[in-house]
Amino acid sequence: MIELQNVRIVYPTGEGIEHISFRVAPGEFLTIVGPSGAGKTTVLRAIYLDLWPQEGSVQVAEYNSLFMKKREIPFVRRKLGIVFQDFRLLPDRDVFENVAFACQVTGRRQKEIKKRVLRALADVGLSHKARKMPNELSGGEQQRVSIARAIANEPYVLLADEPTGNLDPQTALEIMNVLHRIHIRGTAVIMATHNYEMVKNFAERVIHMKNGRMI
Amino acid sequence: MGNLRYLLQETLAGLCRAKVSFFLSVLTVGFLLILMGLLFLFSQNADRILASMNAEFEMQVFISPVSNDAEISALGRRLQNIPGIEAVMFYSKDAAAEEFKREFGDEIFQALEENPLPSSFNVRCDARHSDAEQVKVLVTQIESYPGVDEVIYQNEMVSTLSRYSRVVQTANWVLLLFVVLGSLLVISNTVRLVILGRQQIIETMRLVGATSWLIRLPYLLQGLLQGALGGGAAFLLLALVVRFVQAQAPGVLITSKNTLLLAVLVGAGLGVFASVLSVRRFLKT
Numbered sequence: 001m002i003e004l005q006n007v008r009i010v011y012p013t014g015e016g017i018e019h020i021s022f023r024v025a026p027g028e029f030l031t032i033v034g035p036s037g038a039g040k041t042t043v044l045r046a047i048y049l050d051l052w053p054q055e056g057s058v059q060v061a062e063y064n065s066l067f068m069k070k071r072e073i074p075f076v077r078r079k080l081g082i083v084f085q086d087f088r089l090l091p092d093r094d095v096f097e098n099v100a101f102a103c104q105v106t107g108r109r110q111k112e113i114k115k116r117v118l119r120a121l122a123d124v125g126l127s128h129k130a131r132k133m134p135n136e137l138s139g140g141e142q143q144r145v146s147i148a149r150a151i152a153n154e155p156y157v158l159l160a161d162e163p164t165g166n167l168d169p170q171t172a173l174e175i176m177n178v179l180h181r182i183h184i185r186g187t188a189v190i191m192a193t194h195n196y197e198m199v200k201n202f203a204e205r206v207i208h209m210k211n212g213r214m215i
Numbered sequence: 216m217g218n219l220r221y222l223l224q225e226t227l228a229g230l231c232r233a234k235v236s237f238f239l240s241v242l243t244v245g246f247l248l249i250l251m252g253l254l255f256l257f258s259q260n261a262d263r264i265l266a267s268m269n270a271e272f273e274m275q276v277f278i279s280p281v282s283n284d285a286e287i288s289a290l291g292r293r294l295q296n297i298p299g300i301e302a303v304m305f306y307s308k309d310a311a312a313e314e315f316k317r318e319f320g321d322e323i324f325q326a327l328e329e330n331p332l333p334s335s336f337n338v339r340c341d342a343r344h345s346d347a348e349q350v351k352v353l354v355t356q357i358e359s360y361p362g363v364d365e366v367i368y369q370n371e372m373v374s375t376l377s378r379y380s381r382v383v384q385t386a387n388w389v390l391l392l393f394v395v396l397g398s399l400l401v402i403s404n405t406v407r408l409v410i411l412g413r414q415q416i417i418e419t420m421r422l423v424g425a426t427s428w429l430i431r432l433p434y435l436l437q438g439l440l441q442g443a444l445g446g447g448a449a450f451l452l453l454a455l456v457v458r459f460v461q462a463q464a465p466g467v468l469i470t471s472k473n474t475l476l477l478a479v480l481v482g483a484g485l486g487v488f489a490s491v492l493s494v495r496r497f498l499k500t
Contacts, residue, residue: 048422071427085309090416105425107218153423 001025002157002190006056007046017042020056024157024190025148029183031199032192034209040192043209044159047190048080049073061156078106081150081187085162087142089134089149095121096130101147106153119149124178127145141169147178151187158182164198174204218429225416225433229409230440237441241403244445244485245452247394248478252453254387261380274287274354274368276336287334290362294336299353301341314434327366330497333364401488402441406434410497417498431498435490442486446479453478467479 002024010016017039024030031142032040045051046058058065063076076168091100099120103113117150121127124144143163150158164172172195180202183189193199196206208215230237276294278287287305294303306314311332312324324330338357341349354366411418420430440496453475 074421074424074426076424077422082422088415088419088422090419101419102423104221105218105420105423105429107429110220138311149423 001059001061002047002188003004003059004043005044005057005059006179007043007053007058008055009042009046009051009053014211015039016152017046017209019213020046022207022214024188027183027186027188029189029202029204030191031196031203031206032190032209033194033196033199033206034192035194037211038194038209039212040194040209041161042212044082044161044190044192047157047159048077048082058072077152079146079156081155081158083143083146083150083158083163084100085165087120087134087139087146087166088207089142091134094131094133095126095137095145095148096136098145099152101103102149102152116152116154117148120152123151124148128139138171139167140174143167143171143175144178147175147182155187157188160189162193164195164204169198172198221429222436223431226436226440227407229413229433229437233405233408236408237437238293240401240405240441241300241444241448244398244442244482247390247397248446248449248482249452251387251390251394252449252475252478253456254383254390256453256457256468256470257381258383258387259470261383263469264467265454272368274338274339274340274350274357274366276338276357276366277333277364278335279362279364280333286362290360291336293360294357296336297350297353297356299340300338300498302339304337304339305337311335325356382432394481398442398482398485399465399489399492400440402486403493405441406438406490406493407497409437410434410493431494432466434494434498435487438486438488438490438493439483440486442489443479443483445486446482450475 004020004022007020008016008018008020020039020043022030032043034040035135035213042051046053047060049058049060052070053065060076061079063072063079068076090101092185093101096117099117100113100114103116106118118127118130121130124147126141126144126148129137129141143166147158147160147163158179164175167175176199179189179191191199196203276290278290282290291303291305294300308330311334312330316324340353350368354368357363357366402417417430454472457468457470457475
């Protein structure tokens, strides 16, 4: 379960988010929609505690920002999988290594890592490209690798920040189908996007944002 | 297991990425430690030689020819009561003449009507009161006693060695400062370069839930490795120098392997400290 209660985060420029409250149950698919600068990314960053709420609280599973210590942040993030618009793959590692990296740094055994990586790559339909380097892949494929990396640790919730933002409509649809399949299997998904038209067929629950507030 | 594998991979990958800088760091640290090690060896051995010379330090107190027996024995008692004087031995005019004859023959005594050599006290100081400065004070004090004609001691070498030893000790402290600052500068700069070149991987690690320690450790290990390798190079070279000097002049240079191994420890310690500085400054987890 994820719950934000009256969260406020204001940047030194004066922009930010205020009065953000919502709850995401296990297995839910939540879409946060709003124009650029509405505060969608800030909400996601608050969930993975890249930004600490100045007011209010963020609860991720058993961790609550009001009561936890900052050194516990890595353990919160292990419950989440994060996907970005710009993929953020490591260019000097192949597809397998990029996905394995997430398991490796969380201390899993080599044998288990291999199993998880192969399953994650199968889930996103990229088993046949495990030894390709990121620069040998199309944008859609790179995003699928990034999704595989996010789900390899079997997260509680998958956070996707404009996952289709850099992709053409056809590829974007493929990515949405991948996210949908992951959701169907029981992982909660929170996706931020400015393109409601593109995602409306998949949206179960939608939060609209504007100028840092929910509307 | 996964963590250990990652640590090793990342530590080596980072160093390979900045290999020129890494090589220069090792070289600089090694060079500075060698320089410090040489001065340390000199200082350590000069102290040892000085201590052994001081332990055997003796002076000759010549008695005025006009002194009578009572005055001579009073002087002897006075010398014995000076703090720091271990033994006082009287050499009569006759004993001095005997020794002179043994060394130079008795021609001079055949030419002269009487024995020209003065009687004297041979005075031995203990080790605690025999550094150059204290000896000088002691000599001045003894020279002021009635019945004393002259005090002779071999002060040249003692004071020269003692002076050099002090200069080297001071130089060693100054050099230690250079070693510390120089090593910190080059190692922390190398680690900084590696951190700046690994921003993407650091960011990814943060996002997938790697702990701060796991993110930082490769950089600390890199510093440790640079310092320890520099120290290792210094150890090898110093060991060679010691072996060479010991073969050429036995007994002059004495040191232990453990003392030389200090170079590796100092290097490693400096390496870790330099990394901590860079990690704290440039790596936000």
